[in-house]
Amino acid sequence: DVKVTQSSRYLVKRTGEKVFLECVQDMDHENMFWYRQDPGLGLRLIYFSYDVKMKEKGDIPEGYSVSREKKERFSLILESASTNQTSMYLCASRPTGRGENQPQHFGDGTRLSIL
Amino acid sequence: AQSVTQLGSHVSVSEGALVLLRCNYSSSVPPYLFWYVQYPNQGLQLLLKYTSAATLVKGINGFEAEFKKSETSFHLTKPSAHMSDAAEYFCAVSERTGRRALTFGSGTRLQVQP
Numbered sequence: 001d002v003k004v005t006q007s008s009r010y011l012v013k014r015t016g017e018k019v020f021l022e023c024v025q026d027m028d029h030e031n032m033f034w035y036r037q038d039p040g041l042g043l044r045l046i047y048f049s050y051d052v053k054m055k056e057k058g059d060i061p062e063g064y065s066v067s068r069e070k071k072e073r074f075s076l077i078l079e080s081a082s083t084n085q086t087s088m089y090l091c092a093s094r095p096t097g098r099g100e101n102q103p104q105h106f107g108d109g110t111r112l113s114i115l
Numbered sequence: 116a117q118s119v120t121q122l123g124s125h126v127s128v129s130e131g132a133l134v135l136l137r138c139n140y141s142s143s144v145p146p147y148l149f150w151y152v153q154y155p156n157q158g159l160q161l162l163l164k165y166t167s168a169a170t171l172v173k174g175i176n177g178f179e180a181e182f183k184k185s186e187t188s189f190h191l192t193k194p195s196a197h198m199s200d201a202a203e204y205f206c207a208v209s210e211r212t213g214r215r216a217l218t219f220g221s222g223t224r225l226q227v228q229p
Contacts, residue, residue, distance in 0.1 A: 009156075031215075040124065040222075041221060042219035043207075043219040044219075045217070090158055094215075101149075101165070101166060101167075101209070103161045104217060106151075107158050108158040109156075109157070
């Protein structure tokens with residue numbers, strides 16, 4: 001089974017802090033994604049990466065950055081946390097080239113509160 | 116840009132009743148289609164995916180979905196609801212080319228009454 005592990009289930013930070021959310025997958029997937037989930041809005045894509053050191057902006061990248069130095073790890077960075085970034089953050093991974101509609105596999109999420 | 120509409124943010128059914136969760140997509144080319152389920156305090160789990168091999172797709176836990184190109188729909192059904200089906204359900208689409216990231220609907224919370 002694919003395992004996507006997010007380093008924290010719950011996190012509380014203060015406004016202005018730099019926040020790191022970590023995600024690790026164990027299936028050698030090329031593609032990794034960061035979403036935020038808010039009530040009534042579903043999941044929205046923040047950033048994704050299709051290879052090491054490669055990244056692309058999703059639909060709501062403002063206030064975030066990402067890092068992918070190793071294939072198995074994809075980090076989401078809040079450069080200067082603000083209260084409107086309080087949310088549930090979900091990481092996902094997906095392989096490439098083994099079928100055209102490979103599903104994404106999700107971690108359990110990090111519920112981040114910015115005070 | 117593609118979009119996904121899930122009609123009904125909350126659906127309540129009685130145990131044993133039919134479950135019908137609606138999903139419509141807007142895309143000029145039929146996308147890849149998925150249904151995910153999220154139980155409280157957990158990530159998303161894949162229920163089923165549309166493979167284009169058959170319009171009726173069977174998933175886990177007795178769920179199935181039918182792809183109707185003419186209606187741009189991919190509704191999720193289960194003949195008989197169980198208490199354990201109470202969760203939030205998300206329909207998602209992915210383009211067949213390009214970035215292939217998922218676009219999600221806003222979700223439908225299913226409540227099952229005893």
